[in-house]
Amino acid sequence: MEIDRADGRTANQLRPLSCSRNTLHRAHGSASWSQGDTKVLAAVYGPKAGTKKNENPEKPCFEVIWKPKSGQIGKLEKEYEMILKRTVQSICILTVNQNTTTSIIIQVVHDDGAVSFDDYVFQYSVFISLLPCAINAACAALVDAGIPMKHLAVAICCCLAESGYVILDPTKLEEQKMKAFAYLVFPNSILSVLPEGSSLVEGEPMEHGIITSVTHGAMSVDDYFHCLDRGRAASAKLSDFLRRNLQSQLPSHSSKAE
């Protein structure tokens, strides 16, 4: 049951990836990540002394600011800020740099397609591929700034079509025809000196874990697990791309994949 995608990709194929780090002069860490036409720029400032009012001073505080390409900041942006903050708190080490604040600013440079405010349903579909792109950019910017992390995070978007078929990394046009979609964030695949199989958590390697999952629409449990499997396979490719990008430590190095 092959599905025809408008740009000729197979169901499991990702759009061309591009990442460049240390792009901003003043920011302590910065990265720009683009998947196809969607491009996001992330900047990290910190760690700086002092935490915000209601935050726990025994942990480092992470503050996320999401700047859309145009328009005012609304509830959707606040929701994305919260999702990104929780994801970053999962991957960063919280026992160092206590009582400090690290700010992550996400600027949407380009998103797929035009904006339509008429239909509330369409409003969601405009920002479809932004959240995974932003999470990837934020992770690369945190690495560039030298914030201590447990591991990296790679994000992917999986959609469920009407026919029950799962496709990865949809464009905006494909999105509108989908029944449901899920953003999934996985830990990156690591190289280890430990013998294979010794660092299993509850019988599965660490890469099978999931950090964040945001779903929209209705899908059955089986379909959701199907999305998870596809997403995990793609996350290995993303992980390899990120590792290759980090291999060259020259700043403003951009690498392209696929």
Place this chain on the structure above:
Amino acid sequence: METKASVSPATFLDKIVVPGDVVLDLSSLTNQTIKLGGGLRQDCDSISVMKAGKLKFSKPNKYWVESSHKRYVPSVEDTVLGIVVDSKADNFLVDIKGPAIAFLPVLAFEGGTRRNIPKFEVGSLLYVRVVKANPGMNPELSCTDASGKAAEFGLLKDGYMFETSTGQSRMLLSSPTCPVLEALGKQLSFEIAVGLNGRVWVCFLMPFLELIAYWVVLFSSCSVTCSMVNAASPSMVVVVSNAIMNSEYLSGVQQQIMVEKLLQRIK
């Protein structure tokens, strides 16, 4: 997706590692003490990487991850350039580009007593040594070396300060002398202070004859000679600073060529 089959630790040395990589298995090393530097943390029986960078090893037992960033992680016995932010009764508060502001005790100077506490204005640049850098506490600084002598620490007057990355300052402080500093030093004479926190201060020493000429001009108010003498200093500082900032990603030979071209254009 799966972790690679068991790889020996030696394969990671001098290679770029990524946060999450496990580089050492402590259960296989018995009765040994390992010292961990920056960028590595202990996770039960394994050592894993916290920051992306090159894994380095120095005999007999020290491992660390070398990386270059715009912020500084304070560590003991580092010499850094700090900017005074405030002064309290017991300490000066000094910013050293780290996660927490550092304290410089008012008595941490050679021959420092309660009667001769130095007065630093907010914004003064100091060349200091990190004495304490414990996690969760503000770092402590000192303007003396370990034996209590002043040893060039203290206030840096005049000159120009610019910021680079920590990797660049390590390169400037490496021995043998960094190629860019050697090439500049052959043709110009200047004073430079490099902090491991990424701050560099450059100052120009006026040659003796020019200094005499400067004083003569001052007393005789001759405007023509004045402009000739003063032009030398600021433009040279700019040349030196630009040469150092541009040299970060150049090889030794490229640095020498760049410096030669720059100095040729000025003459």
